[in-house]
Amino acid sequence: MGCCPGGTASNVIAYWVDGDMDLSISMTTCSTLLAMGMMPLCLFIYTKMWTDSDAIVLPYDSIGLSLVALVIPVSFGIFVNHKWPAKAKIILKVGSIVGAVLIVLIAVVGGILYKGSWVITPKLWIIGTIFPAAGYTLGFFLARVAGLSWHRCRTVSLETGMQNTQLCSTIVQLSFTPEQLELMFTFPLIYSIFQLLFALLILGGYRLYRRHRVKTKTDVEKTAQESDLKSSAKTNGGFVSDEMK
Template identity: 40%
Template sequence: MVSMGCTMEISKIKKNILKPKGVAIAIVAQYGVMPLTAFTLSKAFQLQGLMAVAVLICGCSPGGAFSNILALALKGDMNLSIVMTTCSTVLALGMMPLLLYLYCQGFPNLHKLLPYAQIVASLAMILVPCGIGIMINHYRPKYANIFMKVGVITLCACVIVVILLLFIDMGSTWLTVLHPSLIAICVIMPMIGYSFGYIISSLFRLNHSQRRTVAMETGCQNIQLCAAILKVAFPPAEMGPLFMLPMVFGFFQITEATMLIVLFRCYERFAGEKKVTDNNVNEPLKKLNADKPEGPQLL
């Protein structure tokens, strides 16, 4: 998070706050598309009771800090990403109770059981280290590159380790104890979020880096917050294997995002090589055209 702060500039942060077009699009996608997607998938797979509630809680959660890490890997707009996640987390204090009240009518007291302290803690974990990174970039820019390189290396190592640990720890368990419909939803929902985030931001003509940023913010939910709500709201005996749902959702969220990052990096490298090749091929022709006299020549 400190390395992400080192990519940010105070002037650009102010611009995103004063002209919050990208932030507004991300908030609408986060609290409009994802809860509706969770509700629609719950109905489509005919989920009942706690299974539907667990899916809805995942869909109603704000964007997590992991969306910032993915935006960094996708060369997104980090100033926009951090501002979006901050606004999403702050709005979660009011939007999550409202959304859970609207979508979980069968559980009337659920919206009162939100772990507000954990939401505030998540906000602090985003703002404090990013603020340190911003100060480093502003007052000691020569050290910012060092933090960024260390951050990217740490990011790659952490993503690989997290995916492996989640798969090793739960791979033999969640396939047998979780309902197949829940696993299918965990696969489908993040990709819908990534796709709709990109499509909506394209319709509003954001630039390409901002589109990738909004896509990551929309598709990434705060899975730690989902797990905390399920733990606070329901006794373990009632939840049973459903307590694993946020972790499985997070596993597919990370895996699908990693696939998108790899595809983007391959495309970027291929497009860059093609551009260099085209320039090398066209250079002699451009030189020949430049040497030609313009207009009719008098003998």
């Protein structure tokens, strides 16, 4: 799991927490491209002591499909935003909601299809809980240490904690026998559940914080603009609309 690139689910969550979408998509794209060479290297380094190097099969076609599934929608979105900006905002809202629903649906379907994997030892539950939590926390902390802004810290945190669990599941399916699969599939399943759970907690926490404690840059700019309009109206002897009062 640690050798897998970032997943596209992080892009959807990054949108909902007002993250840097350019940074989010760039990190996902770069990690997927680098996975072509870095995954074999990392797996060789981390697993050479306990398994045969030929035992683990890397699905390069799945990696390529992940990259295509990321690049094509982004390219389409750039084109639509350039041609029809108003429609692009509607598509963005609808697409982000559909994407969030699909993320939850995929996690639920995965759990139903592999019911045998739910015979899980407590150690795996603990590791599956700590692993994504550590990724989110370290990503945010290191981004802040590097001096990044808060919205970019949230983005880096999500990109660090959310892995491509579908790719990990594919590797497991190609590398182990059906008898071993139910046991080996357990960890990707647990990780996908808790990475989604923590991401939803981050999203919920951020939304509550934004609603009750702070205003975003857009809100501040809007308030300043309204204040300027009021001042201008008073100075020029004009009127102030009900919306501005």
